[in-house]
Amino acid sequence: MISKDIAKAINTQIAHEQSNSHAYRAVACYFKRLNLHGFTAFFAKQSSEETEHAERLLAHLEERGGTVELQSIPAPKNDWTSPVEAVKAVRDMEKNTSKDIIALYELALAKKDHALAVSLQWLVSEQVEEEAWSEELAATAEQLGDSPAHLFMLDHQWGKRVGGKKD
Ligand SMILES: [Fe+2]
Ligand SMILES: [Fe+2]
Numbered sequence: 001m002i003s004k005d006i007a008k009a010i011n012t013q014i015a016h017e018q019s020n021s022h023a024y025r026a027v028a029c030y031f032k033r034l035n036l037h038g039f040t041a042f043f044a045k046q047s048s049e050e051t052e053h054a055e056r057l058l059a060h061l062e063e064r065g066g067t068v069e070l071q072s073i074p075a076p077k078n079d080w081t082s083p084v085e086a087v088k089a090v091r092d093m094e095k096n097t098s099k100d101i102i103a104l105y106e107l108a109l110a111k112k113d114h115a116l117a118v119s120l121q122w123l124v125s126e127q128v129e130e131e132a133w134s135e136e137l138a139a140t141a142e143q144l145g146d147s148p149a150h151l152f153m154l155d156h157q158w159g160k161r162v163g164g165k166k167d
Contacts, residue, residue, distance in 0.1 A: 001064070001065045001066075002061065002064040002065060002066040002113070002116075003111060003113070005107070005111065006066075006107065006108065006111055006113050006116060007061060007066035007067060009104055009107055010057055010060065010061045010066065010104070010116070011061070011068065011069045011070075011071065012071075013057055013100060013101070013104050014054045014057045014058055014061075014068070014070070014071075015070070015071040015073065016097065016100055017050050017051070017053040017054035017057065017097075018050070018051070018054045018070075018073050019073045019074060019076070020050040020053075020093060020097060021047045021048070021050035021051045021054065022047075022073050022075075022076045023076040023077070023093060024043050024044070024046040024047035024050055024090075025043075025044070025047040025076070026076040026077060026078045027043040027046075027086055027089075027090060028040050028041075028042075028043035028044040028046075028047060029078070030078070030079060030080060030086055031043060031083070031086070031155075034083065034151075036083070036151060036152075036155040037155065037159060038154075038155035038156050038157070038158050038159020038160070038162075039083075039154075039155050039158055039159065041159055041162045042158045042159060042161055042162050043090075045162050053123065053126070056122075056123075057123075060116065060119050064115065064116075077089065082146045083141065083146055083151055084138075084141045084142060084145065084146055087134075087137050087138050087141045088138045088141075088142070090134050090137070090138070091131075091134040091135055091137070091138035093134075094127070094130045094131050094134040095131060095134075097127060097130065098127040098130070098131055101120065101123050101124060101127050102124070104116075104120060105117060105120045105124055108120060133161075137154075137158065140154065141154060
């Protein structure tokens with residue numbers, strides 16, 4: 001049986017992952033409005049992946065006999081002053097998520113909840129990837145700026161990453 005503190009912390013993280021999904025969906029819609037279909041597809045996929053993160057945590061909580069308590073998800077930011085601002089916001093969101101995941105992992109260790117610690121290892125590794133691509137994207141976008149030619153190039157490049165292609 002899982003402790004009440006741990007169950008509460010997992011429920012909080014489920015809400016964070018769901019709100020990340022919501023936030024990515026809004027980013028995808030923003031890029032759709034700009035007719036940047038590569039980014040639209042890329043961020044829509046990120047949105048689905050965040051839902052998967054929430055589902056995996058939810059499954060762990062259920063398997064351990066904890067009570068899932070879903071929370072309300074705040075409205076995401078829906079508009080940005082520029083694509084560069086949007087991808088910088090994404091990078092910051094992933095950085096904050098990493099902090100949350102590490103805090104949850106540390107709680108698991110402190111409470112000697114080894115089952116949760118083991119189960120969170122995939123999420124700790126996932127955050128390494130999430131931070132890497134979001135840092136790369138924000139840095140490239142900042143370097144190149146918001147000129148239409150650069151945006152179309154980046155859009156094409158990042159759209160190819162959907163489905164595992166990378167160039
Ligand atoms: Fe996530
Ligand atoms: Fe993420």
